Amino acid sequence: MLDIGSRSVHLKIADLAPGGPPEPVTSLKQSVRLAEATDRQGVIQHDAIRRLVGAVTESAAVAAAHHVDDLIPFATSARSGAGPNGGTLAVGPPRCRPMTHTFR
Structure with a gap:
């Protein structure tokens, strides 16, 4: 599991x-400190x-070194929304199953 916060x-x-x-x-x-850089x-x-x-690239390398079959990423946030219309930043290593969810 890859928790991107x-x-x-x-x-x-x-x-x-x-x-x-x-x-x-x-x-x-x-640490990525996205909240303070937004x-x-x-x-x-x-x-940021x-x-x-x-961080995602290094995590993917560690997962590959451990022969991970499925790397499941998800995004969490301490903020409510990424602007008036929400937003998505797509960053993922190969073989990730994309999962998106918008919290409002």
């Missing part, structure tokens, strides 16, 4: 053996986008 990107890898509980394998949490119109500064892309 307004403050951090958090990768959690677990072994999901049939019939058993999820067993944690590894975790990687990286203006009132919902525009994210370029440096670079931090986000770097």
Whole structure:
């Protein structure tokens, strides 16, 4: 699972053996500070986008090194909305199943 939030990107890898509980394998949490780099119109500064892309890329590499079959990303936010019409920033490594949801 890859939790992409307004403050951090958090990768959690677990072994999901049939019939058993999820067993944690590894975790990687990286600060991206998107919330503090976003203006009132919902525009994210370029440096913050670079931090986000770097964190997602590193998370994808860690997932690949652990032979992850399905990397499931989702976005969370401490803010309510990304501007008057909402917004989406699509950043994802190969083999991610895109999942989007708008919270209002």
